[in-house]
Amino acid sequence: MKKIHFIISFFVLTILMGCASDNSDIDLDGIASPENISALTTVTQDNSGKVTFLPKGEGATQYKVDFGDGSAVSEYISPGATVTHAYTEGVYTAKIIAMGLNGETTEANQQVVVSFKAPENLIVVVTNDLSVSKKVTVKASADYALFYDVYFGEAGKPDPISANNGESVSYTYQNAGVYTVRVVSKSAAIATTEYTTEVTAKLVLNPTSAAPTPPNRQAGDVISIYGSKYNNVAGINYFPDWGQAGQGSSWTEFDLNGDKMLNYIKLSYQGIALADGTSIDVSGMEYLHMDVWTADLQKIETSLINVGPSEKPVTKDLTANQWTSIDIPISAFTSQGLSVDKIFQLKLVGTPWAGGTVFIDNIYFYKTAAQSVQLPLDFESASLTYAWGGFGDAGFGPIPVSVVVNPDKTGANTSNKVVKIEKTSGAQVWAGASLNLENTIDFTKGTTVKVNVWSPKVGADILYKMEVSTSPKDGNGNPTVFFEAHATTTTANAWQVLTFDLTTAPNFSTANKYDRVILFPDFGQMGTGSIYYFDDIKQSN
Template sequence: MKKIHFIISLFVLAIAMGCSEDTSTVDLDAVKAPTNISALTTVTQDNTGKVTFLPKGEGVSQYEIFFGDGTTAAAYVSPGETVSHVYKEGVYQSKIVGTTLNGKRTEVIQEVVVSFKAPENLVVVITNDLSVSKKVTVTAKADFALFYDVYFGEAGKPDPISANNGASVSYTYQVAGVYKIRVVSKSAAIKTTEYTEDFTVTLVNKPSTSAATPPNRQATDVISIYSSKYTDVAGTNYFPDWGQGGQGSSWAEFELNGDKMLNYIKLSYQGIALADNTSIDVSGMEFLHMDVWTADLQKIETSLISKTNGEKPVVKDLVAGQWNSIDIPVSAFTSQGLTVADIFQLKLVGTPWATGSVFIDNIYFYKAPSAAQTIQLPLDFESSTLTYAWIGFGAADFGPIPVSMITNPDKSGVNVSNKVVKIDKPSGAQVWAGASLSLDSKVDFAKGTKIKVTVWSPKVGAKILYKMEDSTSPKDGNGNPTINVEVEATTTVANAWEVLTFDLTSAASFNSANSYDKVILFPDFGVAGAGSTYYFDDIKQF
């Protein structure tokens, strides 16, 4: 029986692929085991003991339900479907198994309580979400109950939402206000048990736009604690609980159109801690920067904490309802006697205490760049003072792939320069793996709308995708700038340098008025990584 159901699932997949215009193959070996397996279990209130299972999970092609009452045969259920089973009164350990198309299985044991007594000792907890406006969570638990229904009381939404006894269910209202929330706890008995509460649904004031994007900086000119623009200090803990939870404070990472920011809720004080035994020397930096948005805080106090001699604070006023761009001179801390060569923690304190919430982004130390330090087209990578901060992406685990500046390994043919960019595409890397470099100024297209790149490829026929982005443009659902241009070229020689040309005007998205300030290279685009290495040099306009 199991084999038949698995074959059917593969057949359905084959039909779906056959009807699609996408001819790419599916790597079944790469499919991961199912996650978040559970089942909503409901029972009819008629003393029959008829229980209905609605299994849930991620990455599941089919479920098996073992009822736990001595029934030997499993019930097979497709995603979104239900199965019913009649129990005698008692407590049973059911087993829900989720299976993927490649046969990987995840199973959970779930208790099923079948009682012909009405639920007793019903306890209901209703809370507003601390970071999402108008979102309410209900948790209900009672003796003898199997599940409960929640009527949230919003006009036009008469149907209840069901949850297992003791589990939680959430609902987001259209409008804040007072609503009559009714909870009906149910067992297999005819009689149910109810709880009703007039509950105030609240707003969470939050920003509707992101903070300004930080400028391009050399890696030597910035030490980033939290930003998407720069590379953050590794291992930083943005939510170490130093006892704030006991004062009613909380925290979350808030995401706005793909842009993540820290959210400290009812801020009393909050720490930011570097990894164990880690500290940073900011004595060579000039300012500490952060962007702060609040609806109800009047001031924020920022302290740097030194391993050597404690902490010193600086207080800044805040304007509600807008982003506050704050730059604190490092000298404001050192003038108080603080040693800043071994900073290992930061502390933030809100005024009023434990009352208002803040959203914080772009926390970093920086110094003014030298006038001679600029990364812009043309790029030949020969500078001894510039830091070419390439960032790799698209490894098998979606992390970074190796990218580095190295001595030219093949000084021959069209490229005898000293320094080149090395991009490894390891086995299993994503088809879109590559590396990006931020420029210090936007590209001036008066110098040309075609790009030449000198490329060394290990094979003929490798597609090289050249892309440029405006990093300040709005982000898409994946957090990538929406203003960009992409052009492909194909290698014609193997294990030798050649010059590839990318005509930007051939792309419909290209507009010379756009502020492109990032260069991205995709080696062997469209092909999964196979452990190959590519080299790039001399990115020039003409």
């Protein structure tokens, strides 16, 4: 272990190390080396060749610059400081050397073009950010140039922002509108080259990312009105209008790369109505949930309407340009005297009235589960549904998976219910079954998982995998945050407990919110029609 033993003042120690001891042994092994090292290089426009380096990076406490022309390397400089060096005309490869707190260094090469010709063939590309309102990015490049200045043209912001030639620089305006952007490309020559254009700083008026994915729940713990996670109540009208077209209000279903959501435009009041003559009883639920995105509404008022009709509102603040997840206690409605046993409509009102647009996803009522599908799993509950899904048969469809009566109540497992996975003849080497958990795994309970396994053969590789189901997907649609652990059966036609040490699995991290269990029987081998049983999936220390 690498350590530095030193005496340091209480004040500095508190800031740097979060420790109140005056005599400290600091373990530096866990400190990462500096990253993303570069330097802004500027040059004076006087034919002197004086180039100034402003090193940048993450985790660096000091920098040196090897100028790349055979001269001596600079002394160390602090973050935010600069160093200047005079070059003769030419193209050089400088080296930025960044040192971290633990003495580890990271190097990055930086091309330095020193030319006494004015920049030529200036090309400027201006783009609007698709996800951040009023954000504009400029990228400029020119022959013989070392860097460029951008004047973004907003009142009260006269100073330019500099960037290396060929790199990008971004700016977020305070207000949407049209601005004059001036780009000044510079070399070591006295003359500069300029480009001026008008740009429009635009509001982003729709979400560019999906709403948060709701958690897994048992069917009896949720009543879904809209969304793709749960089964929605049938026959719902998401745009009864109620005469609001005269306010300019309208509706559509917005499709964000296949993810659909409700879109109420110029929201005065709009609503959602169940099929004629139908209603839902939400008195057994605890909350109404919805995810709302807006660029211009300050508040949304939500009313439940019970048969009568009788309605009561609850108002929630919204945060512009991001998803606001709203959970309204059902008691917030019932405390106003509203019965919620026959809800047939929901009403939505915007603030300001008819002055903004909302996108809404994941509208559902829910309650806290009395029991949940979570580790440990023993499959004995009569009230829970263990929705295992098989995959990987010969045609890439599902292989048979079910919760069944234990066929062999002897030895290591005398419980009543177990999971049966049939690896059908010709099934893929990666055939298996998965189960979504309703609560993510809590690693304070242990980083070892034990599984009771009944295998028809000795030497079967049992692969235990967990995924974060909401993580970004790979090219095959599988979550990219996961770990895999292996164990091998040593007994045939009998129960045995296999142990999986998760800390030895590549990519495993206790910081990840794993919410899916996947079992692969006889991994790596084609299916032969064999049947495997699993039970008692639990953690241990």
